[in-house]
Amino acid sequence: MKIIISNTTDSPLYQQIEDQIKDAILKGDLVEGDPLPSIRGFANDLKVSVLTIRRVYEELEQEGFVTSQVGIGTFVSASNIDLLRDSKRRIVEQKMQDMIQTAKSLNITKEELNAMMNILYEGD
Amino acid sequence: MLLHLIKKDFVIAKKYVWLMLIVVLLIPPFILWRMPELTGSISFVISAVFAVFMLLMYVSMKEFQYPKASAMLCATPYPRSLVVMSKYGFCVVIFAACGVIYWIETLLLPKLGSFNFGMVMAAFVGISLLISIYLPIQFKVGYEKTKFFFIVVIMASPFLLPQLLKINGNPYLAVIHSISVALLCVMVALISLILLAASILISIRIYSKKDLI
Amino acid sequence: MTNILEVTGLNKSYGDFSLSNVTFSLPEDCITGFIGVNGAGKTTTLRSILRLTTNTSGTIKLFGLDIEKHESESKNRIGVVMDDGGFYDELTMSEMKNVIAPAYSSWSEQDYKSYMDRFSLNPKQKINTLSKGMRMKYALALALSHKAELLIMDEPTSGLDPLIRSQLLTILTDYMKEGGKGVFFSTHITSDLEKVADMLIMIDHGKIVFQEEKDTLLESYRVVKGDTKDLNEENRKLFQNIKTTNFGFTGVTNQIKEVQECLPGIVIERPTIEDIMLSNIEGVRNNVASSYKKGLCNR
Numbered sequence: 001m002k003i004i005i006s007n008t009t010d011s012p013l014y015q016q017i018e019d020q021i022k023d024a025i026l027k028g029d030l031v032e033g034d035p036l037p038s039i040r041g042f043a044n045d046l047k048v049s050v051l052t053i054r055r056v057y058e059e060l061e062q063e064g065f066v067t068s069q070v071g072i073g074t075f076v077s078a079s080n081i082d083l084l085r086d087s088k089r090r091i092v093e094q095k096m097q098d099m100i101q102t103a104k105s106l107n108i109t110k111e112e113l114n115a116m117m118n119i120l121y122e123g124d
Numbered sequence: 125m126l127l128h129l130i131k132k133d134f135v136i137a138k139k140y141v142w143l144m145l146i147v148v149l150l151i152p153p154f155i156l157w158r159m160p161e162l163t164g165s166i167s168f169v170i171s172a173v174f175a176v177f178m179l180l181m182y183v184s185m186k187e188f189q190y191p192k193a194s195a196m197l198c199a200t201p202y203p204r205s206l207v208v209m210s211k212y213g214f215c216v217v218i219f220a221a222c223g224v225i226y227w228i229e230t231l232l233l234p235k236l237g238s239f240n241f242g243m244v245m246a247a248f249v250g251i252s253l254l255i256s257i258y259l260p261i262q263f264k265v266g267y268e269k270t271k272f273f274f275i276v277v278i279m280a281s282p283f284l285l286p287q288l289l290k291i292n293g294n295p296y297l298a299v300i301h302s303i304s305v306a307l308l309c310v311m312v313a314l315i316s317l318i319l320l321a322a323s324i325l326i327s328i329r330i331y332s333k334k335d336l337i
Numbered sequence: 338m339t340n341i342l343e344v345t346g347l348n349k350s351y352g353d354f355s356l357s358n359v360t361f362s363l364p365e366d367c368i369t370g371f372i373g374v375n376g377a378g379k380t381t382t383l384r385s386i387l388r389l390t391t392n393t394s395g396t397i398k399l400f401g402l403d404i405e406k407h408e409s410e411s412k413n414r415i416g417v418v419m420d421d422g423g424f425y426d427e428l429t430m431s432e433m434k435n436v437i438a439p440a441y442s443s444w445s446e447q448d449y450k451s452y453m454d455r456f457s458l459n460p461k462q463k464i465n466t467l468s469k470g471m472r473m474k475y476a477l478a479l480a481l482s483h484k485a486e487l488l489i490m491d492e493p494t495s496g497l498d499p500l501i502r503s504q505l506l507t508i509l510t511d512y513m514k515e516g517g518k519g520v521f522f523s524t525h526i527t528s529d530l531e532k533v534a535d536m537l538i539m540i541d542h543g544k545i546v547f548q549e550e551k552d553t554l555l556e557s558y559r560v561v562k563g564d565t566k567d568l569n570e571e572n573r574k575l576f577q578n579i580k581t582t583n584f585g586f587t588g589v590t591n592q593i594k595e596v597q598e599c600l601p602g603i604v605i606e607r608p609t610i611e612d613i614m615l616s617n618i619e620g621v622r623n624n625v626a627s628s629y630k631k632g633l634c635n636r
Contacts, residue, residue: 007607008607012552012556013552013556014552039366040366040510040513040514040516041514043535044510044533047531047532048552049367049534049535049536049550049551049552050366050367050535051364051367051535051536051550051551051552052550052552054338125439125440128435128436128439128440129436131435131436132436135428135432135435135436136425136427136428186425186427190423190424190425190426192419192421192422192423192424193423193424193425195384195389195419195423196417196419196422196423196424196437197436197437197440198387198388198389199387199388199389199412199415199417199419199423200412200417200437200440200441201408201409201410201412201413201440201441201442202440203408203409332391333391333392334391335384335389335390335391336384336389336390337389
């Protein structure tokens with residue numbers, strides 16, 4: 001799993017870590033049953049506070065991405081497929097938003113955009 | 125725990141403990157040789173006073189030199205009351221050791237006279253009195269302000285003590301002589317213990333209220 | 338999450354200095370940094386916790402038990418590393434250990450030996466021949482050899498080179514791995530805390546200034562650099578402190594959004610713990626407007 005924290009963005013640390021773990025789960029880098037690192041070990045490696053990691057794990061658990069067992073650890077629990085699917089859709093939507101914004105700033109019309117997408121989609 | 129604290133003082137004063145042992149060993153024969161009129165239990169009293177106060181002075185000086193060590197001790201589970209009692213215990217152990225050494229010497233060198241238990245008890249009372257007065261004061265104001273006490277006691281004892289014992293014509297002594305030695309010893313022991321106990325309680329109270337660095 | 342230590346309403350007067358209503362708590366499984374400049378009250382607070390000072394009002398609870406009523410029991414669970422050790426320097430390490438060890442009911446000779454080996458310390462060596470770094474390691478060896486659950490350290494790294502400081506931090510993180518433990522680390526060398534602290538408590542002039550998670554704290558402040566010309570009486574209030582030179586100003590703020598609205602063309606950086614600490618010291622801090630009203634920027 002790759003987690004890279006940026007000190008220069010405005011996004012809070014815990015948000016960055018949480019998002020990157022979610023990405024890893026959604027992309028399939030982490031699958032059901034995979035253990036997440038221990039809170040203390042993870043905190044040390046990322047040089048963040050244990051309290052931050054604890055919050056990340058708590059929120060991930062609340063949103064159904066992981067389950068934790070006291071004394072044993074925290075594990076990926078991708079049991080909520082719909083949730084996953086929605087989240088995956090969200091990634092695509094996000095990218096489309098970016099694409100649309102860039103297109104607009106370059107004065108590319110919706111028709112041109114659709115045409116470009118058709119070509120690229122078929123090309124795969 | 126108390127024994128460990130007493131042992132600590134002996135470890136701190138390591139070098140001087142050995143020195144004192146030798147001094148205590150040598151004082152009676154020395155007096156026998158140079159001042160034969162003073163031979164007898166008086167030499168024990170002088171050596172006991174010397175040993176107790178020189179070692180107590182040295183340990184007090186070291187404690188004063190390393191105040192953070194006393195603070196550290198009190199940061200451990202050692203109760204402050206035990207730290208206080210260990211100072212008294214230290215003195216008592218030294219005294220007992222002097223007594224034993226003197227007793228052995230009297231067995232080996234009959235010229236020193238017989239082991240006068242009464243005199244030992246008298247010394248015990250005297251030293252207890254001095255310690256009982258001094259230690260609470262030291263706990264209150266510290267070693268630095270009170271060290272002259274040691275110097276006075278150590279310097280004066282060889283001169284004062286013989287004077288004190290020359291009061292053989294004293295009528296009070298006659299009374300004391302008439303009481304049996306055993307009873308006398310018991311009374312003396314009791315007085316010493318009461319003095320020490322009172323002093324310990326006062327010292328504990330003083331030390332418990334003290335801010336440590 | 339339980340608190341290992343809870344300090345409530347600690348007050349202590351010393352002539353011209355006093356602790357006022359010091360209140361904070363140390364959460365379990367956290368390394369808590371206690372920061373403040375020299376004379377701020379860090380050592381006094383630690384001494385109060387260790388019952389070295391008297392006439393302090395307030396309560397201190399260790400694992401839920403009042404320290405005053407359970408003094409020996411509490412001290413058994415605390416490992417102490419004082420600034421400069423607190424040893425009789427003429428003793429050997431082994432002799433000093435024999436003074437301290439019997440005080441603790443859970444003393445482990447095995448742990449002691451393994452720490453001494455790990456730190457390459459020879460027990461027969463006299464304490465006054467040790468370098469500062471070795472003294473600190475020895476103090477740690479003693480503090481960690483009686484199954485302590487809370488490690489209290491008073492300026493353990495002052496005067497130590499970066500290598501030893503880094504080694505100390507590793508030892509602390511190892512200590513925390515078992516869980517159920519805590520470290521209370523008082524220091525004015527805040528760079529050490531950047532790496533290992535989870536929680537930060539700042540004290541100044543005898544009063545607690547803040548208690549915050551380290552990451553949250555670092556995220557709520559920003560260092561701002563910009564043109565001095567853009568500063569006016571109103572927007573100066575948004576900063577904790579400002580330094581100006583002929584070439585611009587540098588300020589620390591915890592209201593970055595408002596600052597961004599008011600000041601154009603500024604450079605924004607994340608602060609260090611030291612930046613935050615310095616900007617919170619009384620006398621340096623401006624009067625910060627706690628509630629921002631719209632229209633404060635006059636442009």
